Amino acid sequence: MAVSGLVMLLYLVVHMIGNLEIYFGAGEFNAYAHWLRTVGEPFMHDEWTLWLVRVVLVAAVVAHAVSAYQLSRRDIRARPTPYVHRRRRASYATRTMRWGGIILGLFVVWHLLDLTTGTVHAGGFQPGHPYQNVVDTFSTWYGDVVYIVAMLALGLHVRHGFWSAAQTLGVGSGARDRALKTVADVLALLLTAGFIAVPVGVMTGVVSWR
Amino acid sequence: MKLTLRVWRQKNARADGAMATYEVDGVSPDMSFLEMLDVLNERLALDGEDPVAFDHDCREGICGACSLVINGDAHGPERTTTCQLHMRSFRDGDTIDVEPWRAAAFPVVKDLVVDRSALDRIIQAGGYVTAPTGSAPEAHATPVPKPVADQAFEHAECIGCGACVAACPNGAAMLFTSAKVNHLNVLPQGAPERETRVLDMVAQMDGEGFGGCTLTGECATACPKGIPLTSITRMNREWLRATRKASDR
Structure with missing residues (x-):
């Protein structure tokens, strides 16, 4: 869980920074998107780097999901009889890891069908014109709602996930605990804010293709 | 103090258990939680009923024998062992839920006693x-x-x-x-x-x-x-x- 989670987290940070290019106009954003296909040339052939990243990401998602499933099965089996007197346990971020993770998984499917393949895209999907596609998606109310809810879930997931990964890998200590928690909070906040900045930009009209 | 206890009763490892309700009167706030259970058990024994089984030994917080999940908290509301938890942590008229440790690896032996x-x-x-x-x-x-x-x-x-x-x-x-x-x-x-x-x-x-x-x-x-x-x-x-x-x- 820790290693695959950190791989995805690293990708998300890069993804979020790249997304902010949308604030600098269609030209720059589309050029950035095009560059993603040509990274590493001439050493890497066209799209090789992109596909390498995709393969690593799919492996990370599968590993994360499989270990989450195994861990959950084990945890549920370990307490066959629940307590009669129930009380709310742990923080909200901690309690929502499982459902939050499932929501994020479903979101990724929608996100790919929407903006990579264009299968469920609102309006006419134009391959090679991501700027217009993004604006199209966030011009629909459900596009904004789905995205923003998912990004809030992402923030919560990262908040508990990053700190937990550090504990799993044995990096934490009493003295370092506060620093790790702060890094987790800052990462969660920056990722959520950075990603949500895109639909907010479209909604407020700062980002538009007219 | 007068308390209402809802206690997990289970005859043995194979039997089905359920919460049973008891009224306990004359509880002093200075009693430990286990002493309060002693009061209940004394009465149950006098009435010819089966006393509530629970683990305990040193009763001074160092042996690790006592257990009990009290109102959903292991060892109750204070950060100490159940034997060192005092009834002053509760209020007169409270209803208190008492359950055994719950885990597949800790099968219930009887009532509140689990096999650790x-x-x-x-x-x-x-x-x-x-x-x-x-x-x-x-x-x-x-x-x-x-x-x-x-x-x-x-x-x-x-x-x-x-x-x-x-x-x-x-x-x-x-x-x-x-x-x-x-x-x-x-x-x-x-x-x-x-x-x-x-x-x-x-x-x-x-x-x-x-x-x-x-x-x-x-x-x-x-x-x-x-x-x-x-x-x-x-x-x-x-x-x-x-x-x-x-x-x-």
Whole structure:
């Protein structure tokens, strides 16, 4: 869980920074998107780097999901009889890891069908014109709602996930605990804010293709 | 004080259990929780009923025999053992739910008594130092720096009550196992078995059917001895180190 989670987290940070290019106009954003296909040339052939990243990401998602499933099965089996007197346990971020993770998984499917393949895209999907596609998606109310809810879930997931990964890998200590928690909070906040900045930009009209 | 108790009653390991309601009157706020149960049991015995079975021994917070999940909290609302929990922590007229530790690895024996021998088997897997027993060794023979001794003591405080397992939403025994592993692994006396200890104890813990850790922190919050959550982190570090070393061999 820790290693695959950190791989995805690293990708998300890069993804979020790249997304902010949308604030600098269609030209720059589309050029950035095009560059993603040509990274590493001439050493890497066209799209090789992109596909390498995709393969690593799919492996990370599968590993994360499989270990989450195994861990959950084990945890549920370990307490066959629940307590009669129930009380709310742990923080909200901690309690929502499982459902939050499932929501994020479903979101990724929608996100790919929407903006990579264009299968469920609102309006006419134009391959090679991501700027217009993004604006199209966030011009629909459900596009904004789905995205923003998912990004809030992402923030919560990262908040508990990053700190937990550090504990799993044995990096934490009493003295370092506060620093790790702060890094987790800052990462969660920056990722959520950075990603949500895109639909907010479209909604407020700062980002538009007219 | 007058209290309403809702207590888990279960005849034996195979029988179905259920919560039973009892009124307990004449409870002094200075009584411990176990003394309050004694009052109830005395009356049940006089009435010819079966007294409520619960584990207890030293009643001074050092043996780890007492258990009980009180209103959903392992060892009740205060950060101490049930025997050191006093009725002044409750209010007159309160309804209190009393349940056994709940975990697949802790089968109920009767009422509130559970079988915690799974923890003993984790200790047997590596919670010891292989050394000649016999007369006590000269105390100065193995110098231990003060910070190291402090660390060892912090983990050695674990009394093995199992509150961490009871409190964990996953029924995991990570805090118990980590306290036992770290207690010996930080000391020079534990060094020769540093790798096998952590590998064997974790393997035994997994084999006993405890859940997996999701770092909710409930264990460290419930622990009457204040074993810190970072104890688990340290064990993870030890485990990764031992795994690396084992693959080098």
